[in-house]
Amino acid sequence: MKQAISALVLGLAAFTAHAGGLEALENFVKTAKSGRADFTQVVTAPAREGQTARSKTSSGTFEFSRPSRFRFEYRKPFQQTIVADGQTLWLHDVDLNQVTARRQDQVLGSTPAALIAAAPDLDSLRRDFSLEAAADRDGLQWVQATPKAREGQLNHVRIGFRGNELAVLEILDSFGQRSVMTFNQLQLNAPVAAGAFAFKPPQGADVVRQ
Template sequence: MKKYSQQNNPKQKSLVAKALDLRVALFATALVAGALFLTSQAHAAALDQFKSFVASTQSAKGEFTQQLVKVESGVSKVSNKSSGTFSFARPGKFIWTYQKPYEQLLQADGEKLYIYDKDLNQVTIKKLGDALGSSPAAILFGSNDLEKNFTLKEAGTKNGLEWLQATPKAKDTTFDHIGIGLRNGVPEAMELRDSFGQVSLLSFTKFEKNPAMPAMQFKFTVPKGADVFQ
């Protein structure tokens, strides 16, 4: 295993560029759905549904799909389709695995974030720190104090879902706002709109709320022979 600094290394720049593209999905990340709530919540306000979900969901696992939508000359074009699995335990522990179209792993143990590119056999390690604060990942992986970093408001009904809009309070974030679509107290979709007018769409399936998770599940082990950048 070799360790490198992040400066002046072409291979590292390639990995970081790739990781930043995927960050749209991760720090985002990524919401996972929870268990079904009472039928009376089916058409409740999105904010009420979402607060109930966050308060009752300490961990979860499931599958996700992601796609990027660009509008060019008034026409929407879908690209960068990907899919994989996830698991998380609040606060700050998660495993986000891309399986298609290529394999990549993003994993956090509550203190550090590890980005592993299987094709390059490279690992990038970053301090988790306050990175989750006003990022989309905070919605999924962070603490329950979302209103500290986001302004939350109702965003109406679309495609059978009640939508909530979360706008980061910080000025230096990549995202203008984040849409969260809920049904029966369960987040089923996310829309991440960045400052360039691009929209990342995420959907979640086969979720399981509060499953039993081994204590060491989120501990990252550097693959044999991998180059490590910090």
């Protein structure tokens, strides 16, 4: 009987801990209407036979204003800008002098950015993702989001929270490539200038509309 009670208590404790990740995500989506942070991103490709896996590190800044507007500014080692202005998703590769423009409503729904910056509420996320709590790890509470549309390249995303504060975004694609984005100096509900989400292709840039 004591073993059965212990198992029940431990099981309940585990459920409560796991549920914390979903609660943190819900609180974040509800309360974080805007914000900014620095980020570091490490992308690791799957190891080829006889070789070790190779990683690439980049860094930059992130700003958002919910719903549907955000900006990722990659600064090192290469400059790249990703802007969602509410209508169009812009990608500017400085080295290639190329801008790609896509209709935001067609491409944003099942992306990692929708999870942390664009979605207005948890119900809208559940339309595009299956959400489930994951085990606590590295002092963080985790949620796994798996896109319901399986034709894309995204396998799943894991979001790590420290309390109700966004800390880490882990992305695994269908090719086995893993991307880990760590956020630092996060400022929630800080004023963000509207101009941060305006984008105009630089003069002379090659613009590709999809």
